[in-house]
Amino acid sequence: MEKIALVVGASGITGSNLAEKLIDKGWKTYGLARNPNKDIDNLLPVAADLLDTASLQKALKDIAPTHVFLTTWMRNATEAENIRVNSLMIRNLLDVLSAKKSIQHVALVTGLKHYLGPFEAYAKAGTLPITPVREEQPRLNLENFYYAQEDEVYAAANRDGFTWSIHRPHTVIGKAVGNMMNMGTTLAVYATICKETGRPFHFPGSGAQWNGLSDVTDARILAEQLIWASTNEAGRNEAFNITNGEVFRWNWLWQKLADWFGVEAVGFDGTIHSLEEELANDAPLWAEIAAKYNLKEPNLNRLASAWHTDLDLSRPIEVMTDMSKSRKLGFLVYQDTRESFFDLFEKLRQEQLIP
Structure with missing residues (x-):
């Protein structure tokens, strides 16, 4: 069955590197952004506003992705507004795609603010985690738009029956x-x-x-883990840290x-x-x-x-980040x-x- 990827945020560091790897591996790849990336050969640009469902419906009318990769977010003045806007973007997209019944897997990229707290309380006394950070560590008792994004993916997966993966890079190094x-x-x-x-x-x-x-996390190794988790049974319905491995x-x-x-x-x-x-x-x-x-x-x-x-x-x-979980499950790439x-x-x- 043909793999059809929709890379949301294809103009960013993570999305552009992911799109290049997907295309190299033979995937039909669409890149969605407000201002689509036109610099990647064979990337099919999709211009849409994630906050506008009419825009999404029009842009995605003839596109039925099997795999959706969520690599974008929008910065706002407060964490409450970050939560409202960034969860709405994911909800709008997955609601529009729901009727197509084509999605097999959704991968969401968040980051270490999952463990360190939102920008307003970032790595301050009272919120500091034990390091290396591990995926099983519980959510902080703080508002965090990463948690809201995850919850949107979980809710849509329960509704539509697709599998999911969450990816938590440290600082991403790559060109954009x-x-x-x-x-x-x-x-x-x-x-x-x-x-x-x-x-x-x-x-x-x-x-x-x-x-x-x-x-740190090389954008290329993040792309490899995204593809691995979306195509391997061991990577489904799991959250993974992702760094270079050193x-x-x-x-x-x-x-x-x-x-x-x-x-x-x-x-x-x-x-x-x-x-x-x-x-x-x-x-x-x-x-x-x-x-x-x-x-x-x-x-x-x-x-x-x-x-x-x-x-x-x-x-x-x-x-620093513990990488044991995905290594045990078979992701052994190093950078x-x-x-x-x-x-x-x-x-x-x-x-x-x-x-």
Whole structure:
């Protein structure tokens, strides 16, 4: 039976990498977004607004996916509004698709805020989990839009009879432009500015992050797990952590990143140096750098998401992820973290996003 994928959020880091892998594996793949990704060969674009059921009904009228991959979310001012908007997007989509009776599996990508709490209470005293975080850890007694998204998937699965999987990456490393949470590209932009101006490449985070163990998730390994869970019996109706499969310390990795760009690395000095503040006045400078090197994206804010990098690197505890569950069930893919960053930097350079 033909596998027909609907990748929701195909213009983001996770969705675009997933779409490429699905197409490589021979899936007929649709990419849904408000502004569809047209840069991936053989990706069938679907323009729709998840908050508008009429828009969805029109866009999906002739599409009957067997597998739905939910890789998008919308940031709002409060967690209550995050819950309302992001649960509504999933409910609208699955309600529109319900009548088609075509869905076999729905995969939802959330993240470690499942364990660390929402942005309003992110990794603060009273909400800190025991690490490494494990899938069986109970939900926090806090409002969290990830929980609301999960509940929408569970309700639709009970109604329509499809299987599901939940995927919880740590920081996702991969190429995307205009993405709200993009540490890899943010650090590439920061290092580029440092090299151009002679400023030091200063670690922006906490002592706990500098000295503690951490991990990240390559967008390519996340894509592999999404496909694995959606096509293997062992992956169905389960929640999975997903990281590269190794741990590191930023006090080791930071120098490696600095060496790649040829800039001076400066580590944690007892004070958190906000990257958002560091880059706050650099939009005109980035436009000059883009013009000087003929780069494709002169808008700093479409490449760098310093607020999110600050959030990740300023946490007061070391954060790492247990990968035992999916390994025991057969998902054995591994990714070297240095190569995650270096491969991304090479891609950004090849595509003229950094000099």
